[in-house]
Amino acid sequence: MMFRALVAAFAILLPGLACADIPIKEVKSPGGLTAWLVEDHNIPFTALEIRFRGGTSLDDPGKRGAIYLMSGLIEEGAGDLDSKGFAEARDSLAASFSFAASTDTFSVSARFLSENRDEAVDLLALALNKPRFDEDAVIRVREQVLSGLRSNLRDPSSIASQTFDQLAYGEHPYGSTGRGTLASVAALSRDDIVQAWKTALARENVYISAAGDITAAELGLIIDRVLGGLPETGAPLPGAAPWLLPPGVSVIDFPSPQSVVVFGQSGISQKDPDFFAAFILNEVMGGGRFSARLMTEVRDKRGLTYGIGTYLVGMDHSDSYLGQFQASNDKVAEAISVIRAQWAKIATEGISEKELTDAKTYLTGAYPLRFDGNAPIASILVGMQMQGMPIDYPNTRNAKIEAVTMEDVKRVAARLYQPEALRFVVVGQPVDVTPSP
Known part of the structure; x- marks a missing residue:
């Protein structure tokens, strides 16, 4: 409750800043990563955004939906914490993490109070660097994805969008849904999820920003704690998508x-x-x-x-x-x-x-x-x-x-x-x- 109240209070305070110049700082971490920061210490709360270019377009051939499924599993336990233990640790810190995979991007959003910053950052780093991908979690989350795919097959808006994309882009990854098909997702194994994690999270493709109660020096150290252990390179990005759509x-x-x-x-x-x-x-x-x-x-x-x-x-x-x-x-x-x-x-x-x-x-x-x-x-x-x-x-x-x-x-x-x-x-x-x- 306190976390939501602080977020609401900060939203009320900020329009005055929005109507003036936005003081954006470029931050270089000791490890060489770059971030943009809007620093404001009025409320003891920070939002951290991390994006990896590539998203579901980096799925291996024949493994469509692996990166999307991985995005739903990355918070289902990390290090020595199983799914329940990770959720309890996060909630005890009044922190919020979300992970999402879209066509071009794997997104990480974190919100944490200043008083719990170190613990929240350590937990986020654990999720990104040491996800467990336990078999029971894979089975459970995979079934959730399959349920969504079955629902999309009966949803006219989904059918229209997917048909349009297939006509426009053909065999390019843009031509099919990043959530995969019933057949491709059902066939995904834990090893496929691990490979998807290695594929999608690479330092060469990362973009970082933060806003709130944090200094440039503090942000630089946090970036390296969270991302320093990830691989430098990942899978190559797909080429240009030819526009194939006929009138x-x-x-x-x-x-x-x-x-x-x-x-x-x-x-x-x-x-x-x-x-x-x-x-x-x-x-x-x-x-x-x-x-x-x-x-x-x-x-x-x-x-x-x-x-x-x-x-x-x-x-x-x-x-x-x-x-x-x-x-x-x-x-x-x-x-x-x-x-x-x-x-x-x-x-x-x-x-x-x-x-x-x-x-x-x-x-x-x-x-x-x-x-x-x-x-x-x-x-x-x-x-x-x-x-x-x-x-x-x-x-x-x-x-x-x-x-x-x-x-x-x-x-x-x-x-x-x-x-x-x-x-x-x-x-x-x-x-x-x-x-x-």
């Missing part, structure tokens, strides 16, 4: 009164000079506001869906521009037609001055609200590092948005929006929707 419509029959629709095309890199113009354009087209064009045209004017959104997706080896909505089966065809028309309209006409101004106001005003606690700050910092952003990015980002001109957005709209390239994946029983060959 048209795919229909996967699913007995339901509604259809789930995922649509998209190739995207734009965050490192591209035109990214901020594309970011503004997406906010106008299908961003988070009810005034977005697709919400207006598809939802408000025609009542075809309760909600629709689009988003620029940047991954390590590919960039895409995706959208999603649900609609009753008799309304899917019209919704697809409206989306294509809006895609074509923005490509040829761009956006209005009011849309540009309103999008800038929203995007610059909402950004500081993301820095509402040391946990979000630490997460943002580590994401910045992985994306290759400069350390002063939080203090320059809004100026980059404000610098985008109407000429920029019109030029980028013609480049980004490709109505002839859109692919729609429909899971349901849509009326008057003809699948592409």
Whole structure:
């Protein structure tokens, strides 16, 4: 209870910091690792974020799902502590650890009070360096993963996303779910989990950040305690993911009164000079506001869906521009037609001055609200590092948005929006929707 109260208190204090310059320090550990730090000693609490590049894309061939399963097992006992003993030790320190594997990243998040910092760090180091992977834990967690996979086979949103990815990326790891299949996960052994751990956690691929009650010197020592024993190198990263997605419509029959629709095309890199113009354009087209064009045209004017959104997706080896909505089966065809028309309209006409101004106001005003606690700050910092952003990015980002001109957005709209390239994946029983060959 005290831990949650301190977190809440820190979240209340921090917006003042978020609206000013974010004082980010670069820290070098004695062992040569680099971290970014926002130091604040008002509350005796620290958030530590560690990311390893690669994630589930590093699964060995034929072992799909091993790294994801490993992420669920790494906290199930370490050193001389079994699963129950580890959980009791963590809880006695009022600490919080989470481990997760996604397409490009293996993530470690730790939260601990200053008074228990040393013990919490030692426990985290034990989990990362000496996980047990006991056979009973492997069996139990593997069954949990299998249960989730069985559920996904009956979930239209999962079916739509996985079908879209397979069409877009084929045999590349991006083309299949990192959670594996029923067959691949069922076949995983403890030895496979150990190999996945060795594969995914390598110092050459690590990114680190912290925020809260900790100095640069203290953080440097902690980094080496936690990560110093890990191997220097891991498995090679996968190559670029070719964009294979053909235009048209795919229909996967699913007995339901509604259809789930995922649509998209190739995207734009965050490192591209035109990214901020594309970011503004997406906010106008299908961003988070009810005034977005697709919400207006598809939802408000025609009542075809309760909600629709689009988003620029940047991954390590590919960039895409995706959208999603649900609609009753008799309304899917019209919704697809409206989306294509809006895609074509923005490509040829761009956006209005009011849309540009309103999008800038929203995007610059909402950004500081993301820095509402040391946990979000630490997460943002580590994401910045992985994306290759400069350390002063939080203090320059809004100026980059404000610098985008109407000429920029019109030029980028013609480049980004490709109505002839859109692919729609429909899971349901849509009326008057003809699948592409």
